[in-house]
Amino acid sequence: MSPCLSLRGLSVRYPGNKTLVTALDSIDLDIAAGERVAIIGESGSGKSTLALAIANLLPGNARVQGTVEWPGLGRKAENGRDIGFVFQDPSASLDPVMRIGDQIAEVARANLGMGWRAAQALAIQLLDRVRLPEPRLAAQAFPHQLSGGQKQRVAIAAAIVGKPRLLIADEATSALDTIVQAEIMALIGRLVTEEGMSLLFISHDIALASQIADRIAVFRHGRLVEVGPARQIVSNPTDPYTWLLLDAHLGIDAHLGIDAHSGVDAHSEIDA
Ligand SMILES: Nc1ncnc2c1ncn2[C@@H]1O[C@H](COP(=O)(O)OP(=O)(O)OP(=O)(O)O)[C@@H](O)[C@H]1O
Numbered sequence: 001m002s003p004c005l006s007l008r009g010l011s012v013r014y015p016g017n018k019t020l021v022t023a024l025d026s027i028d029l030d031i032a033a034g035e036r037v038a039i040i041g042e043s044g045s046g047k048s049t050l051a052l053a054i055a056n057l058l059p060g061n062a063r064v065q066g067t068v069e070w071p072g073l074g075r076k077a078e079n080g081r082d083i084g085f086v087f088q089d090p091s092a093s094l095d096p097v098m099r100i101g102d103q104i105a106e107v108a109r110a111n112l113g114m115g116w117r118a119a120q121a122l123a124i125q126l127l128d129r130v131r132l133p134e135p136r137l138a139a140q141a142f143p144h145q146l147s148g149g150q151k152q153r154v155a156i157a158a159a160i161v162g163k164p165r166l167l168i169a170d171e172a173t174s175a176l177d178t179i180v181q182a183e184i185m186a187l188i189g190r191l192v193t194e195e196g197m198s199l200l201f202i203s204h205d206i207a208l209a210s211q212i213a214d215r216i217a218v219f220r221h222g223r224l225v226e227v228g229p230a231r232q233i234v235s236n237p238t239d240p241y242t243w244l245l246l247d248a249h250l251g252i253d254a255h256l257g258i259d260a261h262s263g264v265d266a267h268s269e270i271d272a
């Protein structure tokens with residue numbers, strides 16, 4: 001089976017003070033259809049740059065080399081249609097003066113060419129799918145009337161409007177408290193399974209990543225230092241840097257007991 005997404009020799013440089021800053025350095029990575037891949041690494045390791053390069057959202061001054069290919073697609077991937085993107089701060093991706101139902105409907109109208117009525121109906125369906133209580137009423141709400149977790153549910157609904165092949169979640173749960181974080185993780189896991197999407201889950205937290213990912217790719221200074229099955233990366237990493245990340249998030253002794261797939265499933269999803 002051909003992969004959903006194939007990166008070859010992907011490098012991204014940004015103009016710095018005097019020289020170019022290498023944010024990504026010759027990345028080779030495939031993501032299979034339906035596969036969940038986590039990208040982990042410290043701040044500045046190039047995680048968001050990778051996500052932006054895949055979604056074609058890099059700033060104009062970025063210099064890109066290498067290729068991003070979508071073998072099954074037969075055309076260029078479009079953000080909003082083939083790729084869904086969820087960011088850390090849901091407030092930043094939502095319009096404060098637009099009802100949330102209208103915001104999701106607008107995405108359906110713009111990206112799928114739907115009529116307004118059908119788009120509105122789809123918005124209510126999606127609010128239900130992300131388990132917002134009373135979706136018909138919720139559609140009328142403005143973002144400030146929702147909690148952080150609820151706003152992130154709306155952002156996720158907007159990201160999956162186009163039934164994308166790939167969902168990118170860039171630190172999508174980092175701003176939430178632990179309980180809400182677990183709920184949003186469970187929601188993402190459930191939707192990815194239900195829709196048969198691939199997932200690129202970006203986090204600085206290796207423990208969190210191991211709860212949702214099939215494979216983990218460890219980034220450092222723009223390089224991919226290690227990639228492998230989540231269970232193996234967490235229990236038996238080969239790169240010393242991965243050990244350091246494990247130590248930072250789990251304590252060096254604790255990580256040996258971690259079960260890569262015990263953390264998140266549909267059963268642990270609690271409705272807020
Ligand atoms: N628009 C930009 N212009 C110049 N340099 C940038 C730009 N965006 C990112 N960089 C630089 O590229 C490198 C990688 O940044 P990136 O945001 O991809 O890291 P990250 O792993 O997502 O970090 P974080 O965990 O803090 O989100 C950093 O050195 C950063 O300063």
Ligand code: NI
Nearest residue numbers: 047048049170
């Ligand atoms: Ni980032």
